[in-house]
Every structure is written in structure tokens, then in C-alpha cells.
Amino acid sequence: MKKRIVIFEPSGLRISVSQESSFLEAVRSVGLHLPSDCGGGGTCGKCSIVLRPAPEPTSIDEKYLSSNHLAQGFRLACQHRVKFDTRAVIPEPRRKAKILIDGLSRLESWEPDSGYEGQFGIAIDLGTTTIVAYLLALDSGIQVSQLASLNPQVIFGEDVISRITHAVREEHGSSDLKNKVVEEIDSLIESLVDVSKIILERISRISIVGNTAMHHLLLGADVKSLGVSPYEPTIRESIVTSSSELGLNSKHNIEIYLPPNIAGFVGGDTVGFILSQRLDLTEQIIVGIDIGTNGEIVLSNRGDLSCCSAAAGPAFEGATIRYGMRGQDGAIEHVAIEDLEKPPEITVIGDVTPRGICGSAIVDTVSEMRRMGIIDKSGRLQKISSRISEDGDFGLSYLLVEVPSKSLKISFNQKDVRQVQLAKAAINSGVSLLLQEADIRVKEIDSVMLAGAFGSYIRPESALGIGLLPPVDKELIGQVGNAAGEGAKALLLSSQARKIASDLVSKIKYIELASHDDFQSIFLKSTSFP
Structure with missing residues (x-):
């Protein structure tokens, strides 16, 4: 098989690959990072690069890339084979993503094992x-x-x-x-x-x-x-x-x-x-949620534990949202709509020109659109403002912010809303089924704990506004940070914590949502907004 050369700019890296290799595979081979939320399946539109010379665009290119970008040589790396020697331009990331880590701390509740002085x-x-x-x-x-x-x-x-x-x-x-x-x-x-x-x-x-x-x-x-x-x-x-x-x-x-x-x-x-929250010892009814692509939900019914996994997908990480991105410089992180005809108030990570919208702002946006009547209970956008317009295959679209210097209009469209509905329904139905199996009503919940980076950055009122969480008083919602990381520290220090962990697993009731008789009906109901 004949080999072709790909030279990556601005890094200067080069690689020789077979003509059957895709440009995405070439990128991976040299260790460069290129967003590919779907793993190269051609369904996310995130792996765009500039190819010189540029091959003819495919229908998938035309679906995800603007005519202006196509004219500049942008193509989706997963859609093209390396048929000839090529220069490929990959923009360098500006800064690392915003990641939740806790400050200096000491774990008081676990006695460190002896024999590790100075280690x-x-x-x-x-x-x-x-x-x-x-x-x-x-x-x-x-x-x-x-x-x-x-x-x-x-x-x-x-x-x-x-x-x-x-x-x-x-x-x-x-x-x-x-x-x-x-x-x-x-x-x-x-x-x-x-x-x-x-x-x-x-x-x-x-x-x-x-x-x-x-x-x-x-x-x-x-x-x-x-x-x-x-x-x-x-x-x-x-x-x-x-x-x-x-x-x-x-x-x-x-x-x-x-x-x-x-x-x-x-x-x-x-x-x-x-372990970090000692949900096995509490005398309260606590719902713990780590919201992510694969959301984990734990219910502690006064120490009796049950759990499930909710396949929320990557919408809350921006992966299936048209202008979605991770929480890094240029990402809109919060949105407030006060007037249907005026631009919404936004805050941007790094105080720089906005480039997209991250998870916390995605939840804000949908919650605010629902509050202002831009979307109805079913999730359908309503054309009640001049900031709402038709956007081709994406349906109606609400304009968040226009960036003239980049010829960019960051908006939130009907398909984006549907992705959020699916994600929030997965989490909400998981919570509902755990409560149902334990015969607990929402009004009996003492606390809802949100863990992880996403859970720490979202506004509780916005999460309640879209029906992501059970309808409890906002005061009952606590954001506990990187609880998994705190548990990892306990397991590092203490043999006692390790023993408890092993004992716990056999006592936790796991509920497989997909096979539960009521899952489909509860999931469909959960797609609606409050």
C-alpha cells in the first residue's frame, strides 16, 4: 500500500501513513488532540481541520461546516482518507479546560495507616x-x-x-x-x-x-x-x-x-x-448525583443504599450541542435572559471573546428559555422574538450572542433543546426509579448532593428549572465538589476505608434502568419541562 505524508501545522509534526488511513487516524498517531466526540463516526461534526490541498467536501462535511469554512479548506478529519501528500492545520488549544480540583486539605475522618512515616x-x-x-x-x-x-x-x-x-x-x-x-x-x-x-x-x-x-x-x-x-x-x-x-x-x-x-x-x-459522604451511615434520605456522560445516581435511605447508571450522553459537556464546547477559555458559562428582544446577559470563562457554550450555560440557557416562554413544556421553540429565526435543518434557533470579529453567531436551536431533553430525562428518570423502588416520595428527600465538576458549576435553580433534578426546595441542594476524588484519598490512606468499600459493594442494590418495566414510560414523561 502506497504511503502518503501528512505535515501538521503549526506543530511541524509529520507522519507517513497508508492511503487507507483517515486524517483522524493520522492525528491520533502523532499524539495531537482533535475533538472527536463520536469517536470518528461522522455524527458530531467536531473534528474539523484545514486540509491543503482540500479534497471535495462530502455530504457530512456540508452538513456540519458552513460554506465559508468549506471554502477555506475546512474538512472533517474522520471523513477523508489520505489520498495524497497533505498539510493539515490544527488550531492549538488556548488553555487547559476548567477542571474541578479542591484546595489544600486534610482528611480528618480516616485514620492513616501506620508504618508510612515520611512517605x-x-x-x-x-x-x-x-x-x-x-x-x-x-x-x-x-x-x-x-x-x-x-x-x-x-x-x-x-x-x-x-x-x-x-x-x-x-x-x-x-x-x-x-x-x-x-x-x-x-x-x-x-x-x-x-x-x-x-x-x-x-x-x-x-x-x-x-x-x-x-x-x-x-x-x-x-x-x-x-x-x-x-x-x-x-x-x-x-x-x-x-x-x-x-x-x-x-x-x-x-x-x-x-x-x-x-x-x-x-x-x-x-x-x-x-465513602467520602458516608452515605452508608446517614440517618437521612439523600440523593447523590454525579452528572456526566455516564451519570451515576445513589440513593441512601437512611443508610440503605441503591444506585443506577443513567446514560445522559455528552450533551452537558457540549458534545452534541451545535456550539457546545468544554469549560475552557472562550466558553460561555452562565446565561440570563431578562428581555426577549435584547441580548441575554452572559459570562465567559477567561473574560475573552466567546467561542461557544459549555455545560453550565447549556442548562442556564434552556432554563431561561423555558422561563421566558421561548420553549414550551414539550420543548418546542416558539417564534416570539426577533432573536428567534429559522436555521435550516436545525429548526428554530435563539440567538445568544453575535461575534462580528469572528463572523460567528452563537445560538441555541431546536435540535440542541432535544439533546438536553434526552440528557435530563435520563438523570431524572434514574432518580425517579430509585425513589419508586424504595417507596420514597420526593417530599421525603432531605438532601440532593451534586458531585463532580458539572454538578459544582451549574446553578441549582437552573437544574430545577429544566427538571434535571427532583422538584425539591433549592435549599436542599448541596454541591459537594469532587466527591469521588475525596473517596480516592480515603482509600489511599486507610485500610479501614478499603475494607468498608469491599463490604459496601455487596450491600448496594443496583437497578438496571434499561430492563426496568417502568423505565420507558418514566423516561418519556421526564422529557417534558416543568
């Missing part, structure tokens, strides 16, 4: 989108530093299903995914050691929490069963391994601990959430 450990929250790592002194529990980065597996897809598909279908798919995340963990460890001015040999323990798919992909375990019903994990029990067995660069042996998994899509991160 350090690293607690890792291995998320689908982000990885957060915390460096702690093992003898005192004092947190020394923390760092975060995007999970590099995103080049194989934003959601776990895309990554599972890559692992199963591609010849080296599993090792591709494992190697990417191991390299990133190595980099985080090196940076933590460097910034904290300690030597690597003083790192004795690492704990890692993540959902079941992230857990399996890190270990190189078979994920085929996670992709088909009944979505069973290959590994359920806790794992104690070593840095060398995991493939980390450390020359000395570091103990690696991963807590047990609860079910196919509910893993050690949920165990960490439960």
Missing part, C-alpha cells in the same frame, strides 16, 4: 473526560498538591461506548487506550513530584477510582461484556497491583489499589462518592 501517596480520580491527581503525606493525611489534565483517551471518543467499541473492534484498540492513560498518569506523577520538591522513591501508594469502563481500560481487561446487555464487568473485586504490572515508569515498586466495581457502568468512583 507519600497519590490519589487519582480517573474520569472519562478528566483525570485529577492528589499528592498526600501518608503519615498525616495532609494534601500537599494536586494537578489535573484531560483524559487523552478522548481522541478515541468522548463517551465510554465509543472507547469500548474501539477496544473491541480495533486490532490494538485495548492497548491503544491503556497506553494513552498510563502515559498521562505517569506525566501527572512526574509533575506532582516535581512541583512538590520530593523524590519519586518516596511515593509508596497510589489509589485510583473511576467508572467500570475506565477501570477495565486502565487494566487492559476485556471490555466486550460492558458493551452488550446485560453489561456485566469482567472484574468486580478490588485490585491490588504494582506500578510495574500496570506499566508505569517508576523504577521502584509502588502499590496500586483500585476499589471494587458495583456494576457495568457504576464503578469505584461511585464507591468513592459514597
Whole structure:
């Protein structure tokens, strides 16, 4: 097979690939990041690059790219094979995404194990989108530093299903995914050691929490069963391994601990959430929600635990929204509509020119559009303002902000609203079914805990406004930060926490939403807005 050269700008990297390779595969091969929310399936429109010379646009290019961009040579990298030597321009990201990490802290509720005087450990929250790592002194529990980065597996897809598909279908798919995340963990460890001015040999323990798919992909375990019903994990029990067995660069042996998994899509991160909030000991009725592409929901009925996984999809991370983006510089993060004919009030991360809209603003926008009557209870847009216009295949569209300097009009259209409806219905129906199974009414709920980055940045009133959360008083909603990360710290420091984690898993009732008799009817009802 004849080889072709691709030169990437502005990095200057070059690669020789076969003519059957797509430009997206070429990008992945040199380790550059290009958004590909659908994993190369041609359904998200995010992997645009400039090709010189530019091939004829496909119908998929024309669907997602403007005529102006097409004329400039923009094409979707997943849609074109490398038929000739090409220069490919990939814009460099301006800044890392806005990632939730907590400040310096000390864990008071867990007694650190003895015998680790002068030693350090690293607690890792291995998320689908982000990885957060915390460096702690093992003898005192004092947190020394923390760092975060995007999970590099995103080049194989934003959601776990895309990554599972890559692992199963591609010849080296599993090792591709494992190697990417191991390299990133190595980099985080090196940076933590460097910034904290300690030597690597003083790192004795690492704990890692993540959902079941992230857990399996890190270990190189078979994920085929996670992709088909009944979505069973290959590994359920806790794992104690070593840095060398995991493939980390450390020359000395570091103990690696991963807590047990609860079910196919509910893993050690949920165990960490439960531990950090001691939901197993509470005398209250608490609903805990970690809203993400794969949302995890826990119900504590005065210490009796049940949980489920709600496939919300990546809408709240901007992936299926036309002008959606992650929470980084240029992302609109909050929206308020006070006048139908005037531009809404917006705040932008980094106080720079807006480039798109991130999850917290997506929830704000839909809530405000509903409050102002722009969308009705069914989610249909109403043409009641001059800021609302027809937008081709996207249906009616509400103009958020116009950026003349970039010839950009950031809007929110009918298809975007439908994506939010599906996402919020998944979370809401999960909560409803957990309450139903426990015979609990909404008015009996004592607290709703929102965990994770998204849960910490959204406005509770907006989440209530779209029906994302059960209709409780706003005062009952608490934002608890990176609860999974706090659980990872407990599991790093304490053998007692590890024992409790193992005991907990056997007592948690897992409810598979897809197979529940009432799921479809509750889901359809949940797509409506309050």
C-alpha cells in the first residue's frame, strides 16, 4: 500500500501513513488532540481541520461546516482518507479546560495507616473526560498538591461506548487506550513530584477510582461484556497491583489499589462518592448525583443504599450541542435572559471573546428559555422574538450572542433543546426509579448532593428549572465538589476505608434502568419541562 505524508501545522509534526488511513487516524498517531466526540463516526461534526490541498467536501462535511469554512479548506478529519501528500492545520488549544480540583486539605475522618512515616501517596480520580491527581503525606493525611489534565483517551471518543467499541473492534484498540492513560498518569506523577520538591522513591501508594469502563481500560481487561446487555464487568473485586504490572515508569515498586466495581457502568468512583459522604451511615434520605456522560445516581435511605447508571450522553459537556464546547477559555458559562428582544446577559470563562457554550450555560440557557416562554413544556421553540429565526435543518434557533470579529453567531436551536431533553430525562428518570423502588416520595428527600465538576458549576435553580433534578426546595441542594476524588484519598490512606468499600459493594442494590418495566414510560414523561 502506497504511503502518503501528512505535515501538521503549526506543530511541524509529520507522519507517513497508508492511503487507507483517515486524517483522524493520522492525528491520533502523532499524539495531537482533535475533538472527536463520536469517536470518528461522522455524527458530531467536531473534528474539523484545514486540509491543503482540500479534497471535495462530502455530504457530512456540508452538513456540519458552513460554506465559508468549506471554502477555506475546512474538512472533517474522520471523513477523508489520505489520498495524497497533505498539510493539515490544527488550531492549538488556548488553555487547559476548567477542571474541578479542591484546595489544600486534610482528611480528618480516616485514620492513616501506620508504618508510612515520611512517605507519600497519590490519589487519582480517573474520569472519562478528566483525570485529577492528589499528592498526600501518608503519615498525616495532609494534601500537599494536586494537578489535573484531560483524559487523552478522548481522541478515541468522548463517551465510554465509543472507547469500548474501539477496544473491541480495533486490532490494538485495548492497548491503544491503556497506553494513552498510563502515559498521562505517569506525566501527572512526574509533575506532582516535581512541583512538590520530593523524590519519586518516596511515593509508596497510589489509589485510583473511576467508572467500570475506565477501570477495565486502565487494566487492559476485556471490555466486550460492558458493551452488550446485560453489561456485566469482567472484574468486580478490588485490585491490588504494582506500578510495574500496570506499566508505569517508576523504577521502584509502588502499590496500586483500585476499589471494587458495583456494576457495568457504576464503578469505584461511585464507591468513592459514597465513602467520602458516608452515605452508608446517614440517618437521612439523600440523593447523590454525579452528572456526566455516564451519570451515576445513589440513593441512601437512611443508610440503605441503591444506585443506577443513567446514560445522559455528552450533551452537558457540549458534545452534541451545535456550539457546545468544554469549560475552557472562550466558553460561555452562565446565561440570563431578562428581555426577549435584547441580548441575554452572559459570562465567559477567561473574560475573552466567546467561542461557544459549555455545560453550565447549556442548562442556564434552556432554563431561561423555558422561563421566558421561548420553549414550551414539550420543548418546542416558539417564534416570539426577533432573536428567534429559522436555521435550516436545525429548526428554530435563539440567538445568544453575535461575534462580528469572528463572523460567528452563537445560538441555541431546536435540535440542541432535544439533546438536553434526552440528557435530563435520563438523570431524572434514574432518580425517579430509585425513589419508586424504595417507596420514597420526593417530599421525603432531605438532601440532593451534586458531585463532580458539572454538578459544582451549574446553578441549582437552573437544574430545577429544566427538571434535571427532583422538584425539591433549592435549599436542599448541596454541591459537594469532587466527591469521588475525596473517596480516592480515603482509600489511599486507610485500610479501614478499603475494607468498608469491599463490604459496601455487596450491600448496594443496583437497578438496571434499561430492563426496568417502568423505565420507558418514566423516561418519556421526564422529557417534558416543568
